[in-house]
Amino acid sequence: MPTSRTRAPGAALDRFFRISERGSTMGREVRGGLVTFFAMAYIIVLNPLIIGLAPDVDGNFLGGGSEPDLAKIAAATALVAGVMTIAMGLIANFPLALATGLGLNAFVATGVATEMSWADAMGLVVIEGAIIVILVLLRVRRAVFNAVPRALKTAIGVGIGLFISLVGLVNAGFVTSTGVASPPVGLGIEDSLSTLPVAVFVVGLLVLFFLYTRGITGAILWTIVGTSVLAVVVESIADLGTTEDNPKGWNLNAPAVPDDLVGLPDFSLLGEFSLLGSWESVGVVSVLLFVFTLMLVDFFDTMGTMVAVGQEGGLLDEEGNPHKSNEILLVDGVATMAGGAAAISSNTSYAESASGVGEGARTGLASVVTGICFLLATFLAPLVGMVPNEAAAPALVLVGFLMMTQIRSIPWDDLELAIPAFLTIILMPFTYSISVGIGAGFVSFVLIKLMRGKIREVHPLLWAVAAFFVVYFAISPIEDLLGVT
Numbered sequence: 001m002p003t004s005r006t007r008a009p010g011a012a013l014d015r016f017f018r019i020s021e022r023g024s025t026m027g028r029e030v031r032g033g034l035v036t037f038f039a040m041a042y043i044i045v046l047n048p049l050i051i052g053l054a055p056d057v058d059g060n061f062l063g064g065g066s067e068p069d070l071a072k073i074a075a076a077t078a079l080v081a082g083v084m085t086i087a088m089g090l091i092a093n094f095p096l097a098l099a100t101g102l103g104l105n106a107f108v109a110t111g112v113a114t115e116m117s118w119a120d121a122m123g124l125v126v127i128e129g130a131i132i133v134i135l136v137l138l139r140v141r142r143a144v145f146n147a148v149p150r151a152l153k154t155a156i157g158v159g160i161g162l163f164i165s166l167v168g169l170v171n172a173g174f175v176t177s178t179g180v181a182s183p184p185v186g187l188g189i190e191d192s193l194s195t196l197p198v199a200v201f202v203v204g205l206l207v208l209f210f211l212y213t214r215g216i217t218g219a220i221l222w223t224i225v226g227t228s229v230l231a232v233v234v235e236s237i238a239d240l241g242t243t244e245d246n247p248k249g250w251n252l253n254a255p256a257v258p259d260d261l262v263g264l265p266d267f268s269l270l271g272e273f274s275l276l277g278s279w280e281s282v283g284v285v286s287v288l289l290f291v292f293t294l295m296l297v298d299f300f301d302t303m304g305t306m307v308a309v310g311q312e313g314g315l316l317d318e319e320g321n322p323h324k325s326n327e328i329l330l331v332d333g334v335a336t337m338a339g340g341a342a343a344i345s346s347n348t349s350y351a352e353s354a355s356g357v358g359e360g361a362r363t364g365l366a367s368v369v370t371g372i373c374f375l376l377a378t379f380l381a382p383l384v385g386m387v388p389n390e391a392a393a394p395a396l397v398l399v400g401f402l403m404m405t406q407i408r409s410i411p412w413d414d415l416e417l418a419i420p421a422f423l424t425i426i427l428m429p430f431t432y433s434i435s436v437g438i439g440a441g442f443v444s445f446v447l448i449k450l451m452r453g454k455i456r457e458v459h460p461l462l463w464a465v466a467a468f469f470v471v472y473f474a475i476s477p478i479e480d481l482l483g484v485t
Contacts, residue, residue: 032361
C-alpha cells in the first residue's frame with residue numbers, strides 16, 4: 001500500500017501530460033522546463049529596459065510617472081510569463097513558453113507610445129489580442145496555418161533556428177554591429193574577440209558542445225549554471241560592468257551575487273491600459289494601421305515558433321502541425337491580451353522553448369515548470385539577474401544547430417518550393433525578424449505559382465495572407481499615401 005500511494009501522484013502526472021506516451025520522463029520534463037526558463041529569463045531584465053526607458057507622447061514613462069520604474073515592469077513581465085506559460089502546459093500540453101515578445105515591445109515603445117499615452121498603447125495590444133482570439137475561435141488562424149505547404153513550415157523552423165543562433169551570438173557579443181553599411185556585422189569588437197565576457201561565452205559554448213556530444217544528461221542546464229558561476233567569478237575579479245558604461249563589459253547585466261535575494265514584487269502596473277483612448281488621440285486610420293501591424297507580426301510568429309519547437313521534439317502530425325494546435329494558438333492569443341492588460345506589451349510564444357526540447361522536454365509539464373520559475377522570479381529577480389546573456393547564449397547556438405538539421409527534408413529539386421523556402425530561411429536572421437522571413441516565403445510562393453500558371457495549387461487563404469504581407473512590407477508608403485505619421 002505505501003508503494004502505491006507513493007507512486008500515485010507521479011502516475012497521475014504521467015497520464016495527464018502523457019509523459020511516457022511521448023517517450024519522456026519526469027526528470028527530462030523538469031530539466032527541460034528549467035533550461036527553457038534560463039534561456040529566456042533575460043526578458044525579465046530586457047523588457048524593462050526597452051519599454052521602461054521610453055517616454056510616451058506626453059513625456060511620461062510606463063506607469064504614469066516622470067521617472068522610470070523598472071522594478072514594476074520586471075515583476076509584471078515575470079508574472080504574466082509565468083501564468084500564461086503554465087496555461088500553455090495545462091491546456092495545450094505542449095512544451096512552449098510565453099513572455100513579452102521582443103520586437104513587438106520595441107515597436108510599441110518606439111512606434112506606438114510616441115504617438116499616444118502608454119495606457120492607450122497598451123489598449124491597442126489588448127484589442128489586437130482580442131482579434132486574434134476571435135480568429136482562433138473561428139478556426140481562421142488554424143485554417144491559414146493548415147493551408148501552408150509542409151516545405152514552407154519546415155523552412156520556418158530552420159529559419160528560426162538560424163535566427164535564435166544569431167540572437168545568441170549577438171547577445172554574447174561574439175557578433176556585433178559594425179556601424180557601417182558593409183559589412184553590417186562583424187566579429188566581436190573590431191573583428192577581435194578581446195573581451196572577457198565573450199571569452200566566458202566561448203568557454204560555455206565549448207563545454208556545451210563537449211557535454212552534448214558525450215551524451216551527458218542535462219548538458220544545456222549544467223552549462224548555463226556553470227557558465228553563470230564562471231561569469232560571477234570573472235566579474236568579481238575584473239569589475240567590468242555592462243557595455244553601457246564599458247564597451248568591453250557584459251552585454252546586459254553584470255553577474256554578481258546580490259545582497260538581497262528575495263523581495264516583494266510590485267504588481268501595480270496590472271490594469272494600466274485604455275481601450276478607447278487611442279481612437280481619440282490619433283484617429284481611426286492610425287489605430288487600424290497600428291493594430292494591423294501588431295496583429296500580423298503576432299499572428300505568424302507563433303505559428304512559426306510552434307512548428308519549430310514541434311519539429312525539434314517530434315511533436316508534429318503527418319501534416320506538419322502540432323497536436324492541439326488550436327489550443328496552442330488560443331493560449332497565445334489570450335497571452336497577447338494579458339500582456340496589454342498588464343501594461344508590459346504583447347506576450348507571445350518563444351523560440352527559446354526549443355532549448356528545453358533539446359534537453360528532452362516533450363510535454364506541457366516542462367511549460368508548467370518554466371511558468372513556476374517565472375512566478376518565483378517575481379520574488380527572486382535579483383538572483384535571476386545573476387545569469388548574464390553570455391551564459392544563456394550557448395544554449396541558443398546549440399539549439400539553432402539542432403533545428404537546422406530539419407533542412408534536409410525540404411525538396412530542393414522542386415524550385416517552386418525551394419526558392420520560397422530559401423527566402424524564408426535566410427531573411428529571418430538577415431532581417432532579425434521571424435515575420436519578415438515568413439512573409440517573404442508566402443509572397444514568393446504565391447507569385448511563383450502565379451507566374452507558372454498554377455493558380456489552382458494555391459490555397460485561397462494563402463492569397464489573402466500574401467496580400468496582407470504585401471501591405472505589411474509596404475506599410476510606410478501606405479501611411480504616407482493616407483497622410484498618417
